[in-house]
Amino acid sequence: MKIEIKNLNFSFDTLDQPIFRHTNLNIDTTWRLGLIGRNGRGKTTFLNLLMQKYPYEGDIICDIDFVYFPQTILNKKNLTYYAIEEIMDLELWKLERECQLLSLDKEILWQPFEQLSGGEQTKILLAAIFCEESKYPLLDEPTNHLDINSRKIVSEYLKRKKGYIVVSHDRHFIDEVVDHIIVIEKNQLNTFKGNFSTYEKQKQLQDQYEIEQNNQIKVEIERLKKTSKEKANWALKRERNSGNDAFENARAARMMKKSKVIEKRMLSKIEEKTKLLKNIESVDSLTINCLFNHRDPVLRAKNFSLAFNDRLLFKPITCEIYQGEQVALVGPNGSGKTTLLNYIINSNFYGTINGELTIPQGITKSIIRQHYNDNEGILKDFATAHHLDYTLLLQNLRILGVERDVFRIPIEKMSYGQMKKVEFSKSLGTPAEFFIWDEPLNYLDIFNQKQIKSMIEQFKPTLLFVEHDQSFIANIASKIIEINPY
Structure with missing residues (x-):
């Protein structure tokens, strides 16, 4: 099945810039999709838009229901199975099956949810998500509270599944569990085939190409500016030197008029060239106030x-x-x-x-x-x-x-x-x-x-x-x- 996004526009009232602007995207629901982008660019917002939680302009066309992770447990004092059953429609045998795949002892289903460790809570909620087989999972930071071993277990678990969108800041984890990437860049959503490392290589090549193109365009803009200025100065000089000679005055006026036409044409070309410049995002360097002295070891x-x-x-x-x-x-x-x-x-x-x-x-x-x-x-x-x-x-x-x-x-x-x-x-x-x-x-x-x-x-x-x-x-x-x- 497909998820089709057409001319999506969305902004929060509190922000000066829109989150998404004239955005188009097609998603195959069999893809294991990683959603990445800088904090504040709209990753969780995009998941909420898919679930129709915010009003927006444009179209999001799909014939599937979504299920979101992490779910909100209403009664954490309740036994885990009943706490999950309160918010989701699932069968016990399916939940036990998914628990086994996540290396969880099914006995934890009969412990109070609040007494489970953070990692156990994360894994049990993931298990519950994949019990709802008719729904499309949206996984928002499933690696939170997981140690290295648990991340490996969840990684192997997701590799068995087909069709989801996952947000994670763990690069190694994303590389392991996705076959396509959606990247939020400059109010747009772009898709890449492969994992994050594949995207990063493609992005580096694309940025390098755009930097080279930008440099060429900037050289051309400077040349056009210089030509325009030279023509204008030459015409002005002729006008000043024409004196009282009527013929020379007429000729200087024609040259000035021609220079204005040339200048206008040059400015138009400069404007066209400027539009071709790419807004390549650059990242500045952080500064840390570290001190060193003779005391060793620390x-x-x-x-x-x-x-x-x-x-x-x-x-x-x-x-x-x-x-x-x-x-x-x-x-x-x-x-x-x-x-x-x-x-x-x-x-x-x-x-x-x-x-x-x-x-x-x-x-x-x-x-x-x-x-x-x-x-x-x-x-x-x-x-x-x-x-x-x-x-x-x-x-x-x-x-x-x-x-x-x-x-x-x-x-x-x-x-x-x-x-x-x-x-x-x-x-x-x-x-x-x-x-x-x-x-x-x-x-x-x-x-x-x-x-x-x-x-x-x-x-x-x-x-x-x-x-x-x-x-x-x-x-x-x-x-x-x-x-x-x-």
Whole structure:
């Protein structure tokens, strides 16, 4: 079946620019489609338009019903099966079958939904989506709350399915589970056959071609401007030198008139050439305020672990982190990664501390947290409260793709993605010797990740981070510390 989009126009009243303008697209529902684009460009909005949740101009023609992930559970205290049955029409045997394909024990269907881990909740909701076989799945960030192993399981699961649209900021995941790409660029939707890596290569070639064409057109425009100016100056000079000679005056007038015609023709050509110039999007570089000194290592652990009620959270670790290293802390969900980071940040822990962990006294730290609901107020006051360079804060937010009209909104009223970028920019602008980031890529798009990768390669900050994105770890980490549940 087909989904046909004709002359789609859509805009929010609060935005200066439309999200989509005169957009046309044809989608085959057997494609495994990845939907990508910079934050704020309309990925979730596009899914909502397909489901007819917003009024729009144009036509969206299709004969299928859609089912959206993540679903909203109304009663999280209810047993998982009944909590899902309350919002979806499904059969138990089908849900058990899909759970098995996702390596879930079917017994979790009879546990309260709120007691499941974030990863289990994600997988059980995915299982429920694919029970509704007559509907077309729209999957919005299915990798949220999943560790590396769970992402592999979900990836293998989706490879068995045929026909869906998936939004994800995990490049490796997208490469694994799609055979076509929809890209949101400049108020338009464009399709490419292949995965994200295929699209990226094609886009680089296309951009390079357009850059070369732009350069040629700009040279031609300058030549036309120069010719026009020379003709006008020559005619003006003849007019001034004509004196009182009637014949020369008439001749100069004709030359001036002719020069005006030539100038008009040149301006018309310049306008035509200017219309051919492509608006190629360029991405500026992020700036990080990292400091270096003579103190090394910045962290040393020897047989170190944390415990609650005499039960270790993870097996003891021994490691060192030196200045200029980018260290990934990896381990399955629930192994204590965030708890360990929090202890490194502020030395607060209400259980038992085993072994040794030392950090040079007075070392300056800059953090990115998983939860940052305490960030609030307008950006200027926020910068003052956190001793940040206000201009640098806005610069990094703009580079990360936050539109200028958002700068006037209190942080607590921003979208999740915008709030994350405030937290990220705060860390970048905080002068520090040691950066500690807990899942920094959450809510950041693939294009942001490239910016962050380039920044880290350029500045080489001393960094300890937790992240589940395999591509990011492979490209960024100079060292890996693995922690395992005890």
